[in-house]
Amino acid sequence: MFHKFFSRLVRSKLPIVILALIAAILIYQFHDTIYVGDAPLEITRAVSNEERQVGLLGYNALAENHGILFVFDNEGRYPFHMVGMKFAIDFIWISGDGTIVDITPDAQPQLANVPNDKVKFYWSALPAKYVIEVNAGWARRHNVRVGTHVSRL
Numbered sequence: 619m620f621h622k623f624f625s626r627l628v629r630s631k632l633p634i635v636i637l638a639l640i641a642a643i644l645i646y647q648f649h650d651t652i653y654v655g656d657a658p659l660e661i662t663r664a665v666s667n668e669e670r671q672v673g674l675l676g677y678n679a680l681a682e683n684h685g686i687l688f689v690f691d692n693e694g695r696y697p698f699h700m701v702g703m704k705f706a707i708d709f710i711w712i713s714g715d716g717t718i719v720d721i722t723p724d725a726q727p728q729l730a731n732v733p734n735d736k737v738k739f740y741w742s743a744l745p746a747k748y749v750i751e752v753n754a755g756w757a758r759r760h761n762v763r764v765g766t767h768v769s770r771l
Contacts, residue, residue, distance in 0.1 A: 652770040657760040661687040685752035693745035703727035706754035711742035719744040
């Protein structure tokens, strides 16, 4: 199912526009603050499949100390990609108990028309229940490391 959605998304710009509008509405409506170690982070929760598929698509930038928190039902190794993104981000992978299990720094955007076989996917080294996307370098600037605890998830 993910592959079919992704194929259609890459081939047509209309879904990107629609998804960007949905993302804008969701980010405007559902803000919350969590703490990554001692660093406060204003987040938007992406809980449903639709919210997770939209993510940060359509955004030109992300405000400092803002991010999106992807919430999954179970711990697992969930694939993320950067197709159609306009800026680099850090992925912060978090276990069900709130412990950071992996950090992928400085993931670079890929063009929306990249062939499917050239899409770069990102996974955590260990299973994660939560994934945070923040501006590239945010984790380094806030001294966030594997083992750091995230509260108020």
